[in-house]
Amino acid sequence: MQAQGEPGGPVNSGAMPPATDDEIREKYLERAIREINALTRELQSCPHCPRGNLLPVLGSGHPQADVFLLKFAPVASEVEEGVAFYGRAGSALMKSLKRLGIDPLAVYGTLCVKCPVADPSLADPACIARIIDELAIVAPRIVVVMGLDALAVLNDADVPLARRLDPAFGVIQRFTPSTEALVVPNIDDSLDEEAAKRAFWSAFRVLGDWYADLPPY
Numbered sequence: 001m002q003a004q005g006e007p008g009g010p011v012n013s014g015a016m017p018p019a020t021d022d023e024i025r026e027k028y029l030e031r032a033i034r035e036i037n038a039l040t041r042e043l044q045s046c047p048h049c050p051r052g053n054l055l056p057v058l059g060s061g062h063p064q065a066d067v068f069l070l071k072f073a074p075v076a077s078e079v080e081e082g083v084a085f086y087g088r089a090g091s092a093l094m095k096s097l098k099r100l101g102i103d104p105l106a107v108y109g110t111l112c113v114k115c116p117v118a119d120p121s122l123a124d125p126a127c128i129a130r131i132i133d134e135l136a137i138v139a140p141r142i143v144v145v146m147g148l149d150a151l152a153v154l155n156d157a158d159v160p161l162a163r164r165l166d167p168a169f170g171v172i173q174r175f176t177p178s179t180e181a182l183v184v185p186n187i188d189d190s191l192d193e194e195a196a197k198r199a200f201w202s203a204f205r206v207l208g209d210w211y212a213d214l215p216p217y
Contacts, residue, residue, distance in 0.1 A: 032063040035137045039130065043114060048124035055082045056127075059110030059134060066214065067102065067207070068140035069093070069109035070131070072120065072149035075188055079116040085109040089187045096201070100208030108138050112153040120149075132157050135179075141214070143175055144207060147186030154181075170203035172210055182207055 019027075036059075043056045057074040060083050069085065077087030085093060090109075097104055112131055115123040131153065135143070145151045148167055155164050161176045168183060175181040183203070190200035 061108035065108035073113040
């Protein structure tokens with residue numbers, strides 16, 4: 001019989017205290033980094049696309065970003081560096097993000113066609129479908145779809161619980177239960193001509209209002 005005030009059983013001195021929110025976030029980030037690295041290795045070893053000795057053009061940015069930038073295919077500067085949004089488009093976007101008050105660390109950018117081929121139609125469909133894996137890893141709050149070609153790819157992708165997006169520039173749309181979408185013109189087509197620049201900015205600046213309304217947690 002147990003005397004009053006005595007412990008009721010053995011104490012597990014090695015028991016771990018409950019994880020804090022910071023520790024949980026750190027674990028999720030570590031997992032996302034591992035998964036992005038695994039996806040990178042798969043892309044680099046893909047035997048199906050006719051890219052020769054060139055490397056695929058990989059996504060870049062925070063692996064758990066709130067904002068997911070999606071462009072259709074790489075331009076020459078991106079192929080040369082092997083990184084999405086490298087060059088003029090990336091510089092223009094950085095200026096736009098700064099003007100909108102969006103932290104670049106909250107952004108991840110990638111391409112539908114990662115194969116550095118002259119004709120995007122030569123890219124292997126299975127590689128293009130990897131955008132589903134990338135979205136699942138990053139789990140963004142919003143996808144910024146740049147151009148109608150990228151929109152067609154995303155609408156045809158088998159993203160779980162996704163709704164078909166309308167080709168409406170500058171309109172926040174519901175994409176999945178946890179992710180919204182914003183369709184804007186292709187940034188690569190919006191760098192030289194003044195009217196194209198204005199059309200891109202008119203649609204893209206909607207992202208600033210969306211970002212400002214995010215809850216601080």
